[in-house]
Amino acid sequence: MTKSHADLTALDPLDLFGVRRSLSEDEQMVQDSVARLVDDKVLPIIQKCFEEHCFPKSLIPELAALGLLGSSLEGYGCAGLNAVSYGLICQELERGDSGIRSFVSVQSSLCMYPIHAFGSEEQKQKYLPRMARGELIGCFGLTEPHGGSDPANMKTHAKRRGADWVIHGAKMWITNGAIADLCVVWAQTEDGIRGFIVEKGTKGFAAPEIERKFSLRASITSSLFFDNVVVPQENMLPGVVGLKGPLSCLTQARYGISWGVIGAAQACLAQLLDYTKTRELFGRPLAKNQAIQIRLAEMARQITTAQLLSLQLGRLKDRGEMTPSQVSLAKWNNCRMALDVARDCRDMLGGAGISAEYVPIRHMLNLESVITYEGTETIHQLTVGRELTGISAF
Numbered sequence: 202m203t204k205s206h207a208d209l210t211a212l213d214p215l216d217l218f219g220v221r222r223s224l225s226e227d228e229q230m231v232q233d234s235v236a237r238l239v240d241d242k243v244l245p246i247i248q249k250c251f252e253e254h255c256f257p258k259s260l261i262p263e264l265a266a267l268g269l270l271g272s273s274l275e276g277y278g279c280a281g282l283n284a285v286s287y288g289l290i291c292q293e294l295e296r297g298d299s300g301i302r303s304f305v306s307v308q309s310s311l312c313m314y315p316i317h318a319f320g321s322e323e324q325k326q327k328y329l330p331r332m333a334r335g336e337l338i339g340c341f342g343l344t345e346p347h348g349g350s351d352p353a354n355m356k357t358h359a360k361r362r363g364a365d366w367v368i369h370g371a372k373m374w375i376t377n378g379a380i381a382d383l384c385v386v387w388a389q390t391e392d393g394i395r396g397f398i399v400e401k402g403t404k405g406f407a408a409p410e411i412e413r414k415f416s417l418r419a420s421i422t423s424s425l426f427f428d429n430v431v432v433p434q435e436n437m438l439p440g441v442v443g444l445k446g447p448l449s450c451l452t453q454a455r456y457g458i459s460w461g462v463i464g465a466a467q468a469c470l471a472q473l474l475d476y477t478k479t480r481e482l483f484g485r486p487l488a489k490n491q492a493i494q495i496r497l498a499e500m501a502r503q504i505t506t507a508q509l510l511s512l513q514l515g516r517l518k519d520r521g522e523m524t525p526s527q528v529s530l531a532k533w534n535n536c537r538m539a540l541d542v543a544r545d546c547r548d549m550l551g552g553a554g555i556s557a558e559y560v561p562i563r564h565m566l567n568l569e570s571v572i573t574y575e576g577t578e579t580i581h582q583l584t585v586g587r588e589l590t591g592i593s594a595f
């Protein structure tokens with residue numbers, strides 16, 4: 202049955218093409234439960250956390266109780282949700298703050314995923330159920346101080362010594378590092394790049410926090426130092442050799458980011474819509490100016506295209522058809538979209554836009570990290586360029 206004109210005019214300004222209505226009942230339930238968590242537990246505290254440069258660890262049990270840690274993994278106490286649900290989780294969390302979504306992305310896609318995909322049965326049993334319950338926190342060490350865009354040029358190395366491995370090197374910009382109980386660290390070996398699980402407290406391993414960040418202030422970022430750290434053979438991930446190990450983790454996480462940033466953009470636009478309707482200048486509401494409406498419409502256009510891109514990507518992922526270059530296109534497009542939207546919202550708030558009373562400046566500052574990590578915009582553009590031409594320009 203076709204809808205009446207009246208129904209069709211009552212569109213959700215944050216979902217003009219009705220993505221929500223095309224979700225299954227289960228997917229809608231996941232979105233609603235995470236949205237409630239964000240409204241009740243994240244939004245009331247997040248601005249203060251950002252100002253105080255502090256990650257709200259008290260949220261970890263709440264995130265775990267909802268099954269949001271390792272949510273798309275099967276077994277081992279994980280929820281086994283589909284890819285679209287994972288995307289919606291990221292979107293709702295990042296509507297709260299990119300730092301909270303980053304915590305969940307790293308725990309789920311960058312630490313639990315490699316253990317699930319490449320770990321031994323013993324490693325899976327030992328770590329995954331406790332990570333799903335939020336009792337163990339993980340981090341992912343790939344980027345090194347001399348340049349993250351070229352991970353093949355990795356200096357951190359691991360050498361066999363009898364039944365053990367000796368890891369030496371340094372990693373930089375590692376989310377969750379200082380609070381992590383374990384780290385999946387990638388190191389060069391004589392066979393190629395391999396992943397190792399290094400537990401907190403192992404001799405020679407340190408994870409000091411990087412301070413004075415102007416972005417992702419409600420998230421922990423650390424350096425990792427490995428000074429001839431000895432780990433037993435059973436801490437090596439046996440299931441993968443080569444760069445495809447870490448890159449396949451990044452594909453999972455980048456997929457989630459493509460959804461997450463939509464939430465940040467929606468949060469900015471929602472606040473701006475209210476503001477432009479109530480702020481009076483030149484004797485009329487700001488929203489009555491054509492120039493303002495055009496800018497609002499431009500934001501809605503960008504958010505809508507990002508939503509449709511991520512939804513289709515999620516459906517492809519659920520069918521096992523998603524490719525890394527599609528993920529690159531989505532991560533690039535959606536991060537750029539969200540950063541542009543946040544910056545423009547900040548501008549349209551005038552002086553108020555630089556105040557902590559409004560969300561755009563916090564999202565804008567966060568998105569400067571999100572557009573950089575897990576492959577900068579340029580790296581994803583070059584990935585899409587390689588797909589189009591068949592020529593690597595890296």
Ligand SMILES: Cc1cc2nc3c(=O)[nH]c(=O)nc-3n(C[C@H](O)[C@H](O)[C@H](O)COP(=O)(O)OP(=O)(O)OC[C@H]3O[C@@H](n4cnc5c(N)ncnc54)[C@H](O)[C@@H]3O)c2cc1C
Nearest residue numbers: 341342343344348349350374375376570574575576577579
């Ligand atoms: C808050 C935060 C959290 C992070 N969390 C993690 C984490 O948990 N784990 C992890 O391993 N890493 C993490 N990272 C690291 C992140 O992935 C890297 O910062 C990113 O990959 C870029 O690497 P880089 O900072 O060394 O920049 P570089 O690689 O030095 O790049 C510098 C500039 O050069 C450009 N560039 C590079 N190559 C080319 C080229 N061929 N052509 C043209 N331009 C080029 C880049 O686009 C960029 O603009 C995090 C970063 C941040 C900021």
